[in-house]
Amino acid sequence: MKEYVLVGSGGRGYWMYASAIAERYNDVAHLAGIMDVNRKRAEYVESLIPYEVPVYTDFDKMMEEVRPDCAIVTTVDRFHSQYVVKALDLGVDVICEKPMTMDADSCNAILDAEERNGRRITVTFNCRYMPLFTRMKELLAQGVVGEVLNVHFEWMLDTVHGADYFRRWHRKLENCGGLLVHKSTHHFDIVNWLIGQEPAEVFANGALRFYGAAGEKRSERCCTCPHAGECEYVYQDSQVPWVKAMYYDCESEDGYYRDRCVFAEEIDIYDTMSLAVKYRQGALMSYSLVAHAPYEGWKISISGTKGRMEACEFDTGTQACDDCFHIKLFDRKGGAVTYDLKKETGSHGGGDERLLRMLFRGDLADPLGQFAGSKDGSMSILIGIAANKSIREHRPVTIEELVSFDRWKERKEAWE
Numbered sequence: 001m002k003e004y005v006l007v008g009s010g011g012r013g014y015w016m017y018a019s020a021i022a023e024r025y026n027d028v029a030h031l032a033g034i035m036d037v038n039r040k041r042a043e044y045v046e047s048l049i050p051y052e053v054p055v056y057t058d059f060d061k062m063m064e065e066v067r068p069d070c071a072i073v074t075t076v077d078r079f080h081s082q083y084v085v086k087a088l089d090l091g092v093d094v095i096c097e098k099p100m101t102m103d104a105d106s107c108n109a110i111l112d113a114e115e116r117n118g119r120r121i122t123v124t125f126n127c128r129y130m131p132l133f134t135r136m137k138e139l140l141a142q143g144v145v146g147e148v149l150n151v152h153f154e155w156m157l158d159t160v161h162g163a164d165y166f167r168r169w170h171r172k173l174e175n176c177g178g179l180l181v182h183k184s185t186h187h188f189d190i191v192n193w194l195i196g197q198e199p200a201e202v203f204a205n206g207a208l209r210f211y212g213a214a215g216e217k218r219s220e221r222c223c224t225c226p227h228a229g230e231c232e233y234v235y236q237d238s239q240v241p242w243v244k245a246m247y248y249d250c251e252s253e254d255g256y257y258r259d260r261c262v263f264a265e266e267i268d269i270y271d272t273m274s275l276a277v278k279y280r281q282g283a284l285m286s287y288s289l290v291a292h293a294p295y296e297g298w299k300i301s302i303s304g305t306k307g308r309m310e311a312c313e314f315d316t317g318t319q320a321c322d323d324c325f326h327i328k329l330f331d332r333k334g335g336a337v338t339y340d341l342k343k344e345t346g347s348h349g350g351g352d353e354r355l356l357r358m359l360f361r362g363d364l365a366d367p368l369g370q371f372a373g374s375k376d377g378s379m380s381i382l383i384g385i386a387a388n389k390s391i392r393e394h395r396p397v398t399i400e401e402l403v404s405f406d407r408w409k410e411r412k413e414a415w416e
Contacts, residue, residue: 001028005070007036018034025356028361072097080099081106092119120373124359129355131350145304150283151286155298157292158294158316165179166212173269180206197279199277296315298312306331312326327339379399385402389402
């Protein structure tokens with residue numbers, strides 16, 4: 001039986017990890033401690049667990065008293081490296097929510113800590129376990145498009161999901177590196193994993209055009225806003241019982257508001273982004289992310305020496321009605337093949353549960369290399385970190401400027 005502690009007791013920490021350990025994996029895993037700087041929130045999460053769990057606001061005290069086998073880090077992104085490094089230095093393995101961290105210095109600090117302690121960090125890229133991406137990986141591994149030359153990836157967040165990042169702590173670059181790190185780390189990892197190549201150089205543009213100061217009417221927060229009755233972006237879930245208990249009822253502890261105005265002038269993350277990425281092995285990727293689309297979903301095309309793969313997924317809008325996913329393959333002789341995949345149930349198309357089983361039971365084979373470690377976590381965030389630097393400095397930025405590729409060579413045996 002492995003002992004785990006949860007570091008950060010927000011929605012992701014509870015719904016993804018704490019509840020899974022307590023309810024579905026309690027024969028192999030035990031939640032031995034919950035830590036959050038907001039004691040009320042930690043106590044609320046503890047109240048949902050069917051057995052008593054010690055609650056802490058001090059990480060060091062929890063680690064000393066509990067002495068866990070593994071720490072699960074689900075805090076605000078800017079604090080990931082702080083807790084990851086401390087845990088590794090205590091000889092404790094780490095499961096870290098994406099992004100692994102948010103800047104180059106803390107990325108290097110995590111890699112140094114992992115190396116000097118011989119412990120393991122696992123980064124939870126649940127998209128790798130989604131059936132559609134899994135099938136695409138299988139086909140690409142069979143060589144259906146040959147050597148990959150080009151990727152075009154377009155991701156659309158609608159104004160329900162997209163707007164939510166502009167209400168919460170994500171709205172400040174200093175907290176998460178913006179959507180290019182916090183959100184796009186999923187997308188960059190998927191491409192890195194699908195094509196089996198490493199990013200080398202990034203040129204990017206980013207702008208805040210829809211949210212923030214672009215809005216005409218604003219207030220501090222939705223629940224006290226005089227414009228709430230006419231604003232289509234007013235937060236709708238304030239009376240959902242668990243949201244109220246986890247956030248609204250805990251405001252007195254730290255002053256964190258879950259429903260801040262999406263048009264606040266303090267917002268400095270981008271809502272419109274485009275990148276050009278060059279890979280070390282030669283592939284080129286064009287990528288875009290918008291957080292204000294009329295529907296939610298993504299489209300990808302992967303072109304190679306033998307042909308082209310196209311796939312898409314839509315979560316909202318008229319196109320979401322299709323009960324199947326479709327992967328289309330085109331060869332150079334005019335041939336075309338379509339693979340239809342029935343949509344599965346469960347969060348992220350069942351991907352979350354597959355990931356959890358790998359984390360806590362470890363009884364599934366991994367022929368596609370879905371289980372992600374520190375190298376995968378680094379390679380995904382470094383595209384976003386380089387993109388932010390490129391936007392600031394108006395120039396292409398190499399990954400080598402941020403983390404030396406010699407580090408990958410030195411640690412190849414440990415990562416594999």
